[in-house]
Amino acid sequence: MSPPIRVVCAEPPLQSALQNWLDEGRLTPPCPLTLQIEVGPLAPPAQDATVPFRQGAVAIRPGADRRSLTIDWETAPARAQLLTASPCARVTLSAAAVERLEECQRSFLLAVLVFLLRRAGWHHVHGASTVDRTGRGWLLAGNSQAGKSTTTALLASRGWRVGTDDIAFLAPADGRVAVHGFRSRIALRPGGLELLARAGGVPLPERGKTGFWPEDLGAEWVSQVEPEILVFPSIGEERTGAKALGPGETLAQLVRWSAWVMLEPELAQEHLELLAALGRQARAYQVRLGRDLFENPNLMDELIP
Protein backbone atom coordinates (compact mmCIF):
# COMPACT_ATOMS: atom_id res chain seq x y z
CA MET A 1 0.00 0.00 0.00
CA SER A 2 1.45 3.38 -0.92
CA PRO A 3 1.91 5.89 1.90
CA PRO A 4 -0.66 8.71 2.22
CA ILE A 5 2.05 11.25 1.49
CA ARG A 6 4.48 9.88 -1.06
CA VAL A 7 7.97 11.13 -1.82
CA VAL A 8 9.05 10.80 -5.43
CA CYS A 9 12.76 11.33 -5.89
CA ALA A 10 15.34 9.89 -8.30
CA GLU A 11 17.99 9.67 -5.56
CA PRO A 12 17.21 6.61 -3.41
CA PRO A 13 19.01 7.68 -0.18
CA LEU A 14 17.27 11.06 -0.21
CA GLN A 15 13.93 9.50 -1.14
CA SER A 16 14.26 7.06 1.72
CA ALA A 17 15.28 9.71 4.27
CA LEU A 18 12.37 11.98 3.35
CA GLN A 19 9.83 9.17 3.21
CA ASN A 20 10.96 8.02 6.66
CA TRP A 21 10.56 11.55 8.00
CA LEU A 22 7.03 11.76 6.61
CA ASP A 23 6.08 8.28 7.76
CA GLU A 24 7.33 9.08 11.25
CA GLY A 25 4.89 12.03 11.32
CA ARG A 26 2.02 9.51 10.88
CA LEU A 27 -0.30 11.88 9.06
CA THR A 28 -3.18 10.22 7.22
CA PRO A 29 -4.79 12.81 4.92
CA PRO A 30 -8.00 11.74 3.16
CA CYS A 31 -6.45 11.74 -0.32
CA PRO A 32 -3.00 10.85 -1.64
CA LEU A 33 -0.45 13.64 -1.76
CA THR A 34 2.95 13.76 -3.41
CA LEU A 35 6.21 15.52 -2.69
CA GLN A 36 8.18 15.43 -5.93
CA ILE A 37 11.81 16.15 -5.12
CA GLU A 38 14.66 17.10 -7.44
CA VAL A 39 18.18 18.06 -6.50
CA GLY A 40 19.85 20.77 -8.52
CA PRO A 41 20.88 24.38 -8.77
CA LEU A 42 18.32 27.10 -8.17
CA ALA A 43 17.99 30.57 -9.66
CA PRO A 44 17.46 33.39 -7.15
CA PRO A 45 13.80 33.97 -6.21
CA ALA A 46 11.85 36.14 -8.65
CA GLN A 47 11.76 39.75 -7.55
CA ASP A 48 8.27 41.06 -7.98
CA ALA A 49 5.99 43.52 -6.31
CA THR A 50 4.42 40.92 -4.03
CA VAL A 51 5.57 41.13 -0.44
CA PRO A 52 6.38 37.58 0.62
CA PHE A 53 4.77 36.08 3.66
CA ARG A 54 7.64 35.13 5.95
CA GLN A 55 8.14 32.58 8.65
CA GLY A 56 11.75 32.62 9.76
CA ALA A 57 13.89 31.83 6.74
CA VAL A 58 10.93 30.62 4.71
CA ALA A 59 9.38 33.07 2.22
CA ILE A 60 6.02 32.30 0.66
CA ARG A 61 5.02 34.13 -2.50
CA PRO A 62 1.58 33.85 -4.06
CA GLY A 63 1.66 33.55 -7.84
CA ALA A 64 0.39 36.40 -9.98
CA ASP A 65 -2.79 34.43 -10.69
CA ARG A 66 -3.14 33.64 -6.93
CA ARG A 67 -3.69 30.00 -7.81
CA SER A 68 -0.14 29.01 -7.11
CA LEU A 69 2.49 29.46 -4.43
CA THR A 70 6.25 29.50 -4.41
CA ILE A 71 7.96 28.67 -1.13
CA ASP A 72 11.65 29.50 -0.77
CA TRP A 73 14.08 28.53 1.93
CA GLU A 74 16.70 31.21 2.34
CA THR A 75 19.10 29.36 4.67
CA ALA A 76 20.24 27.02 1.90
CA PRO A 77 18.53 27.33 -1.46
CA ALA A 78 15.38 25.26 -1.79
CA ARG A 79 12.12 25.99 -3.55
CA ALA A 80 8.67 24.45 -3.78
CA GLN A 81 5.91 25.22 -6.21
CA LEU A 82 2.30 24.31 -5.57
CA LEU A 83 -0.84 24.83 -7.61
CA THR A 84 -4.10 25.29 -5.73
CA ALA A 85 -5.79 22.45 -7.58
CA SER A 86 -2.91 19.96 -7.52
CA PRO A 87 -2.14 17.37 -4.81
CA CYS A 88 1.55 17.52 -5.68
CA ALA A 89 4.33 19.85 -4.52
CA ARG A 90 7.30 20.16 -6.85
CA VAL A 91 10.39 20.74 -4.77
CA THR A 92 13.94 21.55 -5.81
CA LEU A 93 16.65 21.21 -3.19
CA SER A 94 20.14 22.58 -3.72
CA ALA A 95 23.06 20.39 -2.70
CA ALA A 96 23.54 22.74 0.27
CA ALA A 97 19.95 22.11 1.39
CA VAL A 98 20.45 18.35 1.15
CA GLU A 99 23.53 18.66 3.34
CA ARG A 100 21.33 20.29 6.00
CA LEU A 101 18.47 17.86 5.57
CA GLU A 102 17.23 17.75 9.16
CA GLU A 103 17.01 21.55 9.33
CA CYS A 104 15.53 21.62 5.83
CA GLN A 105 12.78 19.22 6.91
CA ARG A 106 11.97 21.16 10.06
CA SER A 107 12.04 24.63 8.54
CA PHE A 108 11.26 24.34 4.87
CA LEU A 109 9.67 21.00 4.05
CA LEU A 110 7.30 21.27 6.98
CA ALA A 111 6.05 24.57 5.53
CA VAL A 112 5.64 22.86 2.17
CA LEU A 113 3.74 20.06 3.89
CA VAL A 114 1.42 22.59 5.53
CA PHE A 115 0.39 23.90 2.11
CA LEU A 116 0.27 20.46 0.52
CA LEU A 117 -2.15 19.25 3.21
CA ARG A 118 -4.43 22.22 2.47
CA ARG A 119 -5.09 20.46 -0.85
CA ALA A 120 -6.58 17.61 1.16
CA GLY A 121 -8.77 19.90 3.28
CA TRP A 122 -6.44 19.91 6.29
CA HIS A 123 -5.65 23.39 7.56
CA HIS A 124 -2.78 24.31 9.80
CA VAL A 125 -3.07 25.88 13.22
CA HIS A 126 -0.05 26.64 15.37
CA GLY A 127 -1.03 24.54 18.33
CA ALA A 128 -0.66 21.58 20.64
CA SER A 129 -3.32 18.91 21.06
CA THR A 130 -3.98 16.77 24.12
CA VAL A 131 -6.69 14.66 25.72
CA ASP A 132 -7.25 14.94 29.47
CA ARG A 133 -7.88 12.05 31.85
CA THR A 134 -11.66 12.37 31.42
CA GLY A 135 -11.38 12.16 27.62
CA ARG A 136 -11.87 15.83 26.79
CA GLY A 137 -9.87 17.09 23.81
CA TRP A 138 -7.83 20.28 24.20
CA LEU A 139 -6.13 22.52 21.67
CA LEU A 140 -3.52 24.97 22.96
CA ALA A 141 -2.90 27.55 20.25
CA GLY A 142 -0.17 30.15 20.30
CA ASN A 143 3.30 31.00 19.10
CA SER A 144 6.50 29.17 19.90
CA GLN A 145 7.07 31.28 23.04
CA ALA A 146 3.61 30.69 24.53
CA GLY A 147 4.49 27.67 26.67
CA LYS A 148 2.68 25.07 24.56
CA SER A 149 5.45 22.48 24.57
CA THR A 150 6.28 22.79 28.25
CA THR A 151 2.59 22.56 29.16
CA THR A 152 2.11 19.60 26.82
CA ALA A 153 5.09 17.81 28.37
CA LEU A 154 3.77 18.51 31.86
CA LEU A 155 0.29 17.23 31.01
CA ALA A 156 1.80 14.19 29.27
CA SER A 157 3.69 13.36 32.45
CA ARG A 158 0.38 13.44 34.31
CA GLY A 159 -1.48 10.96 32.18
CA TRP A 160 -2.88 13.15 29.45
CA ARG A 161 -2.64 11.79 25.93
CA VAL A 162 -0.76 13.87 23.37
CA GLY A 163 -1.27 14.52 19.66
CA THR A 164 1.32 17.20 18.98
CA ASP A 165 3.10 19.97 20.82
CA ASP A 166 3.38 22.26 17.81
CA ILE A 167 2.17 21.12 14.40
CA ALA A 168 -1.58 20.69 14.19
CA PHE A 169 -3.98 20.40 11.29
CA LEU A 170 -7.72 21.01 11.47
CA ALA A 171 -9.96 18.73 9.47
CA PRO A 172 -13.68 18.02 9.25
CA ALA A 173 -14.70 14.80 11.01
CA ASP A 174 -18.34 13.69 10.82
CA GLY A 175 -19.76 17.15 11.48
CA ARG A 176 -17.05 17.96 14.03
CA VAL A 177 -13.57 19.41 13.76
CA ALA A 178 -10.64 17.15 14.51
CA VAL A 179 -7.02 18.08 15.09
CA HIS A 180 -4.44 15.84 13.49
CA GLY A 181 -0.96 16.06 14.94
CA PHE A 182 2.36 15.55 13.19
CA ARG A 183 4.04 13.03 15.48
CA SER A 184 7.36 14.41 16.63
CA ARG A 185 9.28 14.82 19.84
CA ILE A 186 7.99 17.38 22.34
CA ALA A 187 10.86 19.85 22.17
CA LEU A 188 11.69 21.75 25.36
CA ARG A 189 13.97 24.72 25.85
CA PRO A 190 16.24 24.66 28.92
CA GLY A 191 13.72 26.70 30.93
CA GLY A 192 10.91 24.26 30.14
CA LEU A 193 13.13 21.29 30.92
CA GLU A 194 13.97 22.80 34.30
CA LEU A 195 10.29 23.34 35.11
CA LEU A 196 9.42 19.80 34.06
CA ALA A 197 12.19 18.50 36.35
CA ARG A 198 12.50 15.29 34.39
CA ALA A 199 15.62 13.44 33.36
CA GLY A 200 16.08 11.84 29.99
CA GLY A 201 15.08 13.03 26.59
CA VAL A 202 17.21 13.39 23.50
CA PRO A 203 19.39 16.48 23.06
CA LEU A 204 18.43 18.43 19.95
CA PRO A 205 21.59 20.58 19.84
CA GLU A 206 20.83 22.31 16.55
CA ARG A 207 17.63 23.64 18.14
CA GLY A 208 18.99 24.19 21.64
CA LYS A 209 16.26 21.93 22.97
CA THR A 210 15.66 18.51 24.50
CA GLY A 211 13.14 16.19 22.86
CA PHE A 212 10.77 13.70 24.45
CA TRP A 213 8.41 11.33 22.72
CA PRO A 214 5.07 11.31 24.54
CA GLU A 215 5.84 7.73 25.60
CA ASP A 216 9.07 8.92 27.29
CA LEU A 217 6.83 10.93 29.62
CA GLY A 218 4.45 8.06 30.26
CA ALA A 219 1.84 9.34 27.80
CA GLU A 220 0.10 7.77 24.85
CA TRP A 221 0.26 9.42 21.42
CA VAL A 222 -3.08 10.01 19.68
CA SER A 223 -3.38 10.73 15.97
CA GLN A 224 -6.61 12.72 16.28
CA VAL A 225 -8.15 14.95 18.93
CA GLU A 226 -11.61 16.54 18.85
CA PRO A 227 -11.19 19.68 20.96
CA GLU A 228 -13.82 20.59 23.51
CA ILE A 229 -11.55 23.20 25.06
CA LEU A 230 -9.41 25.84 23.36
CA VAL A 231 -6.61 27.46 25.30
CA PHE A 232 -4.64 30.49 24.15
CA PRO A 233 -1.69 30.39 26.56
CA SER A 234 0.97 32.89 27.46
CA ILE A 235 3.72 32.68 30.03
CA GLY A 236 3.05 34.57 33.24
CA GLU A 237 4.70 34.75 36.63
CA GLU A 238 3.71 32.75 39.71
CA ARG A 239 0.01 32.04 39.49
CA THR A 240 -1.89 30.45 36.65
CA GLY A 241 -5.16 32.10 35.68
CA ALA A 242 -7.84 31.49 33.05
CA LYS A 243 -10.33 33.87 31.47
CA ALA A 244 -13.23 32.71 29.31
CA LEU A 245 -13.34 34.28 25.84
CA GLY A 246 -16.38 35.44 23.90
CA PRO A 247 -17.09 34.34 20.35
CA GLY A 248 -15.46 37.32 18.59
CA GLU A 249 -12.27 37.02 20.66
CA THR A 250 -12.18 33.28 20.06
CA LEU A 251 -12.44 33.68 16.30
CA ALA A 252 -9.80 36.41 16.28
CA GLN A 253 -7.39 34.24 18.27
CA LEU A 254 -7.95 31.26 16.00
CA VAL A 255 -7.26 33.40 12.94
CA ARG A 256 -4.15 34.81 14.62
CA TRP A 257 -2.68 31.36 15.18
CA SER A 258 -3.75 30.04 11.82
CA ALA A 259 -1.94 32.63 9.74
CA TRP A 260 -1.99 30.72 6.45
CA VAL A 261 -5.72 31.32 6.27
CA MET A 262 -4.74 34.58 4.55
CA LEU A 263 -3.15 32.80 1.59
CA GLU A 264 -4.68 31.08 -1.42
CA PRO A 265 -8.08 32.75 -1.95
CA GLU A 266 -9.73 29.56 -3.20
CA LEU A 267 -8.93 27.74 0.04
CA ALA A 268 -9.29 30.60 2.53
CA GLN A 269 -13.04 30.32 3.11
CA GLU A 270 -12.83 26.58 3.78
CA HIS A 271 -10.06 27.24 6.30
CA LEU A 272 -12.02 30.07 7.92
CA GLU A 273 -15.17 27.94 8.22
CA LEU A 274 -13.18 25.23 10.00
CA LEU A 275 -11.96 27.80 12.51
CA ALA A 276 -15.53 28.98 13.11
CA ALA A 277 -16.76 25.39 13.45
CA LEU A 278 -14.02 24.77 15.99
CA GLY A 279 -15.12 27.89 17.88
CA ARG A 280 -18.68 26.54 17.98
CA GLN A 281 -17.51 23.13 19.13
CA ALA A 282 -15.22 24.19 21.98
CA ARG A 283 -15.12 26.56 24.94
CA ALA A 284 -12.25 29.02 24.73
CA TYR A 285 -9.97 30.47 27.41
CA GLN A 286 -7.02 32.79 27.61
CA VAL A 287 -4.62 31.24 30.12
CA ARG A 288 -1.63 32.83 31.87
CA LEU A 289 0.69 29.98 32.76
CA GLY A 290 2.34 30.29 36.16
CA ARG A 291 4.88 28.25 38.05
CA ASP A 292 2.12 26.90 40.28
CA LEU A 293 1.00 24.74 37.34
CA PHE A 294 4.07 22.60 38.04
CA GLU A 295 3.26 22.29 41.73
CA ASN A 296 -0.42 21.39 41.50
CA PRO A 297 -0.95 18.41 39.18
CA ASN A 298 -4.66 19.13 38.70
CA LEU A 299 -4.60 22.89 38.31
CA MET A 300 -5.55 22.98 34.63
CA ASP A 301 -8.60 20.76 35.24
CA GLU A 302 -9.57 22.86 38.27
CA LEU A 303 -9.34 26.15 36.38
CA ILE A 304 -11.24 24.81 33.39
CA PRO A 305 -13.70 22.23 34.77
Add this chain to the structure above:
Amino acid sequence: MTARYRPHPDLRLTALEGEGVVLHLGSRRYFTVSETGLVILEALSEPRTLDEIVAALRDRYHVTLEHAAASTRTFLDRCLQAGLITREGGPD
Protein backbone atom coordinates in the same frame (compact mmCIF):
# COMPACT_ATOMS: atom_id res chain seq x y z
CA MET B 1 -26.91 56.81 -10.40
CA THR B 2 -27.15 55.86 -6.71
CA ALA B 3 -24.01 54.39 -5.17
CA ARG B 4 -23.89 50.65 -4.62
CA TYR B 5 -21.69 48.85 -2.14
CA ARG B 6 -20.22 45.43 -2.67
CA PRO B 7 -17.68 43.25 -0.87
CA HIS B 8 -14.09 43.40 -2.07
CA PRO B 9 -13.09 40.12 -3.79
CA ASP B 10 -10.44 39.68 -1.07
CA LEU B 11 -13.02 39.72 1.72
CA ARG B 12 -13.75 36.49 3.58
CA LEU B 13 -16.27 36.41 6.40
CA THR B 14 -17.42 33.95 9.01
CA ALA B 15 -19.55 34.19 12.12
CA LEU B 16 -19.71 32.61 15.54
CA GLU B 17 -22.69 33.17 17.82
CA GLY B 18 -23.55 36.53 16.32
CA GLU B 19 -20.02 37.89 16.17
CA GLY B 20 -17.80 37.74 13.16
CA VAL B 21 -14.34 37.94 11.80
CA VAL B 22 -13.50 39.42 8.42
CA LEU B 23 -10.30 38.76 6.52
CA HIS B 24 -8.81 40.94 3.84
CA LEU B 25 -6.60 38.53 1.94
CA GLY B 26 -4.82 41.25 -0.02
CA SER B 27 -3.63 43.22 2.98
CA ARG B 28 -3.49 40.09 5.20
CA ARG B 29 -5.38 41.89 7.94
CA TYR B 30 -8.34 40.68 9.93
CA PHE B 31 -11.06 42.44 11.85
CA THR B 32 -13.71 41.41 14.31
CA VAL B 33 -17.21 42.67 13.60
CA SER B 34 -20.27 43.06 15.77
CA GLU B 35 -23.63 41.46 15.16
CA THR B 36 -24.83 44.62 13.39
CA GLY B 37 -21.75 44.69 11.20
CA LEU B 38 -22.37 41.08 10.26
CA VAL B 39 -25.94 41.91 9.19
CA ILE B 40 -24.62 44.72 6.97
CA LEU B 41 -21.87 42.61 5.40
CA GLU B 42 -24.21 39.69 4.86
CA ALA B 43 -26.65 42.08 3.15
CA LEU B 44 -23.89 42.73 0.60
CA SER B 45 -24.20 39.26 -0.90
CA GLU B 46 -25.21 41.35 -3.92
CA PRO B 47 -24.47 45.02 -4.59
CA ARG B 48 -26.73 47.23 -2.46
CA THR B 49 -27.51 50.90 -2.05
CA LEU B 50 -27.29 52.59 1.33
CA ASP B 51 -31.08 52.63 1.55
CA GLU B 52 -31.28 48.90 0.87
CA ILE B 53 -28.68 48.15 3.53
CA VAL B 54 -30.49 50.34 6.05
CA ALA B 55 -33.73 48.51 5.23
CA ALA B 56 -32.01 45.15 5.82
CA LEU B 57 -30.81 46.40 9.18
CA ARG B 58 -34.27 47.63 10.15
CA ASP B 59 -35.77 44.30 9.12
CA ARG B 60 -33.65 42.75 11.85
CA TYR B 61 -33.73 45.40 14.56
CA HIS B 62 -36.33 47.85 15.86
CA VAL B 63 -34.35 51.05 15.38
CA THR B 64 -35.25 54.45 13.96
CA LEU B 65 -34.40 55.24 10.37
CA GLU B 66 -32.01 57.96 11.49
CA HIS B 67 -30.16 55.69 13.90
CA ALA B 68 -29.94 52.84 11.38
CA ALA B 69 -28.72 55.19 8.63
CA ALA B 70 -26.08 56.77 10.86
CA SER B 71 -24.80 53.39 12.10
CA THR B 72 -24.70 52.00 8.59
CA ARG B 73 -22.83 55.00 7.19
CA THR B 74 -20.24 54.80 9.96
CA PHE B 75 -19.72 51.08 9.43
CA LEU B 76 -19.53 51.37 5.65
CA ASP B 77 -16.99 54.19 5.93
CA ARG B 78 -14.79 52.03 8.15
CA CYS B 79 -15.09 49.12 5.76
CA LEU B 80 -14.20 51.35 2.80
CA GLN B 81 -11.13 52.63 4.64
CA ALA B 82 -10.03 49.05 5.35
CA GLY B 83 -10.64 48.06 1.73
CA LEU B 84 -13.19 45.45 2.75
CA ILE B 85 -15.89 46.82 0.46
CA THR B 86 -16.05 48.94 -2.68
CA ARG B 87 -18.43 51.69 -3.66
CA GLU B 88 -19.56 52.32 -7.21
CA GLY B 89 -21.75 54.98 -8.76
CA GLY B 90 -22.84 58.40 -7.62
CA PRO B 91 -23.95 59.76 -4.26
CA ASP B 92 -25.87 57.78 -1.64
